[in-house]
Amino acid sequence: MQLYIGGSYAGKRKAVNKRYENASWLSSYNGNLLLDWKSTWLKNTHLVIEGWEYWIKESIHSTEIDKIRQQYKLLFQELLEEEAKREETVILIMLEIGKGIVPINETDRKLRDVAGWIQQDAAEAAKEVFYVWHGLEKRLK
Amino acid sequence: MIVFISGGARSGKSGLAEKLALSSCENEKGNSTMSKLVYLATSKRSDKEMEDRITRHQKERSATWETLEEPVDIVSVLKQAETDSVILLDCLTIWLSNVMFYENYHEEVIKTIISDVIKQVKLKNIRLLIVSNDVNEEIPHESDVVNRYIYTLEKIHHQLTAEAREVIQVIAGIPVYWKG
Incomplete structure (x- = not known):
């Protein structure tokens, strides 16, 4: 599993496309649901998952923060298992949202917290981690 | 050649850029x-606060x-600049909001x-140091105008980092080299 992390429009998608031409994409920006990851993942392709902040935001209202984090941790385990079974790569693209001033809005504050923790868990589960910044990338792990 | 420098607010970008610009000139002194x-x-003299900042910065820079x-x-x-000159553009984010x-x-x-x-930088063998700002690493704004600004800023950052000889991220005054 690979993690690409960086700010808005930093060039994450471009970096992933360059490295993994043959991939199935699951994107919240296209209205996809996270739970559909297995059916979206076509045979003999890699799987790219992006738009995590939308899925996380949706669950904030109904689920406790600790529970959300646990659910994502479990998902990363499932992804790792399926990855090993299929002998393909899972690529997670995550948006850095933690570097502004503390948001006034409570939902945004919660989102920022949970997203940050989930990103830490993703980085731990991933074999490689890349930080994308202004069109360039750096391997952090 | 282009040297691209970016980082957070008050991370020491301008100070580092000035130091790099000065040292690249001193290297030429032997010649x-x-x-x-x-x-x-690039900033407009829009109000008293800006006026004071400009005067203070000018005083801080040597003659x-x-x-x-x-x-x-x-x-x-750049077209009017002398060949081989060293130019420090401070900063790109203000220029972008102006245009x-x-x-x-x-x-x-x-x-x-x-x-x-x-093109001009290559043509005149200018050493252009560009200072910009990291503003794309927080929760995306609700405002379309802000998002369009960040989108455009990132587009020109990509153009510049692709061409730059040196790309430097400044964190607490410390330069982290991405290129060069």
Whole structure:
């Protein structure tokens, strides 16, 4: 599993496309649901998952923060298992949202917290981690 | 050649850029011709606070600098510059807000200007140090205007980092080299 992390429009998608031409994409920006990851993942392709902040935001209202984090941790385990079974790569693209001033809005504050923790868990589960910044990338792990 | 420098607010970007610009000039001192050192300020003198900031910054820079103020037409500045000069553009984010919100330039026009900047730098063998700002690592704004600004800023960052000889991220005054 690979993690690409960086700010808005930093060039994450471009970096992933360059490295993994043959991939199935699951994107919240296209209205996809996270739970559909297995059916979206076509045979003999890699799987790219992006738009995590939308899925996380949706669950904030109904689920406790600790529970959300646990659910994502479990998902990363499932992804790792399926990855090993299929002998393909899972690529997670995550948006850095933690570097502004503390948001006034409570939902945004919660989102920022949970997203940050989930990103830490993703980085731990991933074999490689890349930080994308202004069109360039750096391997952090 | 282009040196691209970015980082968070008050991370020491401008200070580092000034130091790098000065040292690249000093390297030339051994030669008979010394490069000209130009400080290209992009901010408009919009109010008293800005006026004071500019005066303070000018005082802080030594007499070796020539200061030019150009909020919009940076290509002209480069066209009129002497060959081999060292120019420090501070900063790109202010220039972008000037051309986007005062001049209403379209994204394509802005990208063309940046291409022209790159062309002029090569043509005149200018050492251009560009200071910008990391503003894309927080929760995306609700406002379309802000998002369009960040989108355009990132587009021109990509153009510049692709061409730059040196790309430096400044964290607490410490330069982290991405290129060079």
